[in-house]
Amino acid sequence: MNRCSLPYANWKWPEFKAALGAFATGRVGVGPDIDELENQIGQLLGEPNIFAVNSGRTALRIGLEGLAKLRPERREVIIPAYICPAVVNTIKSAGLCPVPSEVGPDLNLHPESAHRLIHKDTLAILVAHMYGCPADIVAIEGLAKKNGIYLIDDAAQVVGESINGRQLGTFGDFGLISFAQSKCLIAGESGAGGILICQNPELTPIAHTHVESLGPARSRGRAFLTFVWSYLLSGYTNKVTYYWRRVVPSSPKGISPARIANLDARIALCQLKSLARRRLERISVLDKYVQQLSTLGLRLPQYTSGKYLARAMTLLPAGSNVESCREQLRSHAIETRRGYPVFLTDDHSSPYAREMTDRLIELPLAPGMSDTNVKRICEHLGETLKKQEHCPSNQSIT
């Protein structure tokens, strides 16, 4: 059976060659590729103050701690209610309080909802461009300026897209990028790298001192091998990994802040080279999906013709049993994933974000995926949904 996996990383020979080079020359932890990566990302974004660290979380933490130093009397950070849990946890671990705001149909922060949450304790608004879809950050930038609060441009999921000629990640007081699995530039599993982009001239020296104090990344050679084994070869290694984990459970250690490893910087540089090609290939697969899905009456709520998206997040009909649908697709060797859990303080604050979480599934979207595969996935999805229609006892109660 033709397996359709979710795209964890689109590595080709250059990435493996770069890694072998790092191993052969003993430049795994430190080396010259870190400066080179900072230079190239700086050029792409048109920004001088670029710091390469070991994760998006590290970048976010350093930025947040800097802002909190500048305005210690303020503790709240407004975030979209639909967001990766890493963001929520990082804000909390910086001693700050995340405040969820409703999102719009693009799954991004809704400017008016955010506006209503601003008050005297608000330190910053964090805007993320969910699955590569640009948020209305221009409107939110205006909002932040008018109210005298900081703006964070979380471009963890997107690199190289712009609004009005300004690159995402470069709005606001600071921005960030991540090199973790399923992002835009992938150097490995979470902990493989991230970028802090500083705009605020008061923040830059604080961030600079903080980054200088970080130690080099450790055990990255081993992390590389684990990533190749459990993500890139998962089709072959799943079973072995399963039994291995039963014998040797993985330690649930968090990522401690560090500089980026030279090995990961080298791989990120290769990914940067192929970014433009992979972007166009993804757009073409998205177009195929939208065509096929429309025949089923389904859509990708974030899609605009010709625009990039990192993932094919598909909205299932209201009342669908999402888990049974995923199970059916899995039986045809089609891997799927659900959306993020919604971060809410009470049940009624973000009904739209909650509904999206209940009804979204991610379909495989690899650059260069064939028409046949897209068609096959959509056909199986259609069959599954039809079965549910005819068997209402199967449906979840929402």
Ligand SMILES: *Cc1c(COP(=O)(O)O)cnc(C)c1O
């Ligand atoms: C993944 C992600 C992060 C964190 O990046 P890591 O490199 O995994 O720490 C932050 N923000 C968003 C929106 C993300 O998707």
